[in-house]
Amino acid sequence: MRERQRFHGDASVLHRNAVRTPLPDADAERLFHRNMLSVAEGRERKAELLVDPDVSLLDAYERELERVAESFERRLRQFAGEGYEEIALATQRGERDDRIGRLTSYYFEGLWRIQQRTTISEMLFFPIILRYPDSFTMNVRFASGYATTESVLYESPAHSTEQLDDEHAETYYEESAYSQRKAAAYLRETAQIIRDEFPDPDESDVEDRYGGIVSAGGRRGSTFSAMLKRVEPDPGRFSSPADETMLVSAGPEARRTADELLDDDAVFL
Template identity: 45%
Template sequence: MSDPDGRTDDWREKMGSGSEILRHRAVRIPLPDVEAERSLHENMTRIAAAGERKSELLDDPDVPVVEVYEDELREMGRSFKHRLQQVAGEDYYDVATAYIEGDRDDWIGALAVYYLECYYRLQERYTVDEHVFFLAILRYPDCFTVNLSFLDAEFGTDGVRYESSKHGTDEIDEEHHDQYYADCQYSQHAAARYVRENVGHIREAFPDPETTSFERRRYGGFVHVTGRNGPVFGEILDSLAPDPDRFGDAASTPGLVPEGPEVERAKRDLLVDPEVVV
């Protein structure tokens, strides 16, 4: 999977500053009209569809788990590139660099750094076992927030775990190889069922504004957590209730805000000893 514009190495040198933008922060985007709500609904529908596709791939015994995750990364890459272009135009890399180097100080630069940093960290997620990817998207009456965190943590009792036979066969002797493969397939089918049954949380949190009353769509949210420890993968997909008292001001322009009490609680409730990497 290639990066948005071929500048991965350059950005790694800037990651220290980018990480500070990401740490314990979220993006807050205003929802000034139905058109903005419709765009949000469509984006969330695409995320839900990607979850359904992931479920189908996990259910396919001919598709290795690593390919499932590569497919997910490609979809995330397209999403982040789209967000970067929406925020900062085609020159998003230069905009983010200018913000880090102090040549600009505005919300466009801050959001460009946030999204670009997330993208590159996601690429590393597939090579660094211990990092857990945490995504929370929350809807409020006049805005929504996107929080992405990369944590050093273990999964709690929620969610589902499944194993990749391709990643774990080195430690399995030939006598038990067939049973191990069957156990891995069983766990992947269970994970597929879990994702399929829970992807509805995304659709329920962000319903169609043209067919749903404002009272019913004022608040909603979901949390998605994924991670890997060697051959074992973990996944949590659940609803997340927004705090009605989180914001005391109206959302006028996009910007960065603290991650919020809902996200803080979710990290504590869903993960064991979470420590923020970024």
């Protein structure tokens, strides 16, 4: 009987790779649209939590991670069923090298890193989602650091380890609340970008279904960051239609957004 293997991560699975998923019919188009609406709505729910005095930023942060982890787990079950962990581990050990194994390993690596973010500082989640007329791609990335060059920063007293006297503590809490309100406004604003980039397929022409976003979130100690902006996909990226979900090489958008948004000393994890 094989001893249960502990997963230690394999960054090469994610590096320079993305998942391309076909959108073969109207039902698939509508499902993708609903999923992106859920992402936008999740961003708006987080904004509401940030301005709620009865909810700590720690709670808002953990709820966001839970939503992302649940989406990764759903994808894993779609590809590999309930035994996705063993398939991912077998692929990592080199015991299988097939489409399902590679997809499972990719999302399992992403899930493992998402779960680590609750305790690890200085790990930036930096994904790209791009929409093409017949498919979409998701490029899951994690980089060193806690923010991009365009991130909005906000402070969490619950994560602070500093011991402050009463006067400074009151000032710190007031400034933290102000930064959270600014971040909430930013989250609501960028949620609209998601809606604009991924419109309802029943209300848009197929030729217009190019869109994309890059987002980032991380923390360093008690300082959190958020970023989301639109990305213009390369219309000539794929020369053939998508027949099935598979790993593909990351497109030029991945390099461009990394060059634009990451510090020179940042590395992918």
